[in-house]
Amino acid sequence: MDLALLKETREGESRVALVPDHLEAFTKLGFRIRVQSGAGAAAGWTDQEYAEAGAVVAEDAAAAVEGARVVVKVLPPGPDEVARMPQGSLLVSFLSPAEPDPVPALVERGVDALALERVPRTTRAQRMDALSSQATAVGYVGALLAASHLTRFLPMLTTAAGTIPPARVLVLGAGVAGLQAIATARRLGARVRAYDIRAAAAEQVQSLGATFVQAALPEEAEVEGGYARELSGSEEERQHALLMEEVPAADAVITTAQIPGRPAPKLITAGMVERMAPGSVIVDLAADTGGNCEVSRPGETIHHGPATIVAPLQPASRLPQDASRMLGRNIAALLKEMVKEGDLVVSEEDDIVDAALVVREGRHRKAPKGG
Numbered sequence: 001m002d003l004a005l006l007k008e009t010r011e012g013e014s015r016v017a018l019v020p021d022h023l024e025a026f027t028k029l030g031f032r033i034r035v036q037s038g039a040g041a042a043a044g045w046t047d048q049e050y051a052e053a054g055a056v057v058a059e060d061a062a063a064a065v066e067g068a069r070v071v072v073k074v075l076p077p078g079p080d081e082v083a084r085m086p087q088g089s090l091l092v093s094f095l096s097p098a099e100p101d102p103v104p105a106l107v108e109r110g111v112d113a114l115a116l117e118r119v120p121r122t123t124r125a126q127r128m129d130a131l132s133s134q135a136t137a138v139g140y141v142g143a144l145l146a147a148s149h150l151t152r153f154l155p156m157l158t159t160a161a162g163t164i165p166p167a168r169v170l171v172l173g174a175g176v177a178g179l180q181a182i183a184t185a186r187r188l189g190a191r192v193r194a195y196d197i198r199a200a201a202a203e204q205v206q207s208l209g210a211t212f213v214q215a216a217l218p219e220e221a222e223v224e225g226g227y228a229r230e231l232s233g234s235e236e237e238r239q240h241a242l243l244m245e246e247v248p249a250a251d252a253v254i255t256t257a258q259i260p261g262r263p264a265p266k267l268i269t270a271g272m273v274e275r276m277a278p279g280s281v282i283v284d285l286a287a288d289t290g291g292n293c294e295v296s297r298p299g300e301t302i303h304h305g306p307a308t309i310v311a312p313l314q315p316a317s318r319l320p321q322d323a324s325r326m327l328g329r330n331i332a333a334l335l336k337e338m339v340k341e342g343d344l345v346v347s348e349e350d351d352i353v354d355a356a357l358v359v360r361e362g363r364h365r366k367a368p369k370g371g
């Protein structure tokens with residue numbers, strides 16, 4: 001079984017789907033590994049390190065994927081990449097968000113595809129949960145970006161030159177990324193408040209020493225799998241009234257709110273930004289799905305009224321070494337479950353494969369309800 005590791009092609013993406021330390025697990029499973037030259041360079045690993053770990057280095061993507069049974073990469077493949085993949089091979093990568101959607105091309109090409117974002121959040125699949133591992137990096141990066149763009153300290157300082165009060169950080173969305181942003185901002189000494197529409201997030205926020213902020217919603221906002229649903233018009237009005245108070249009172253706002261399969265909810269309006277204090281910062285970590293702030297420009301840092309708005313694309317790629325280490329472990333765990341007696345078995349009977357398998361033998365398999 002040949003496994004191809006591709007170099008990422010999207011601008012600004014520095015992660016790699018496997019690092020040299022992961023290769024031994026694959027060779028033990030019976031894979032021969034071909035690494036596209038330069039695949040790990042942006043994350044800090046040389047071709048030689050991959051070769052020393054047992055891989056053959058291929059000079060380009062075409063040579064890497066030739067005859068491959070499995071192709072691994074981080075981001076959804078572009079049309080050129082799909083066109084090169086061998087018919088009947090299995091792609092393992094994120095498939096969403098992507099423009100254009102790679103699924104029709106994969107269907108047409110006859111390439112099977114496991115989408116990392118569709119691995120279920122079950123106990124058995126925890127080691128394969130790439131959404132969580134990457135969201136951990138995203139939240140950490142978000143807190144550091146807020147700290148580095150702020151014009152003031154995060155912690156309280158008592159010095160001979162006077163006492164500096166702690167900065168006020170507001171985190172919107174308290175899932176995996178939001179909780180890591182809270183934890184990181186707290187470690188840096190900020191006073192943190194956090195808002196989520198899922199009531200279950202309250203306890204987790206409070207356990208990190210932050211204050212939970214709620215907009216009283218008439219109905220539970222959590223749906224199957226622990227995800228959030230879209231709000232109705234009247235619920236959005238309540239949310240707007242709450243955030244109109246909360247956002248201008250913060251020195252830094254870090255946003256992470258997502259609804260699976262939908263554009264990110266717009267939580268922060270231009271009016272809220274304009275009411276912030278001079279030197280305030282918004283770090284919009286939902287830029288890949290359109291952003292949580294009305295005036296964010298995905299991929300850019302801009303100034304709007306008194307605030308700086310940072311909206312990085314693929315924020316986890318700003319921490320490429322550890323984000324790649326974690327992602328590679330997730331992918332290795334996923335494939336390990338699928339190798340039976342030295343053969344790769346793509347079985348829809350397996351609940352993890354069943355949930356994550358988006359394309360099978362030229363057929364688009366839709367996400368299960370709530371997933």
Ligand SMILES: NC(=O)c1ccc[n+]([C@@H]2O[C@H](COP(=O)([O-])OP(=O)(O)OC[C@H]3O[C@@H](n4cnc5c(N)ncnc54)[C@H](O)[C@@H]3O)[C@@H](O)[C@H]2O)c1
Binds near residue numbers: 123173176195198258
């Ligand atoms: N193995 C596990 O059991 C496991 C692992 C990871 C996550 N989870 C759970 O999965 C769920 C999703 O986590 P995630 O980090 O992938 O979430 P996500 O990335 O889909 O969304 C981020 C956060 O945004 C919130 N959000 C959505 N709309 C919002 C709005 N209008 N205002 C404020 N917040 C809004 C969501 O509630 C969520 O907390 C959570 O319940 C989490 O606890 C479980």
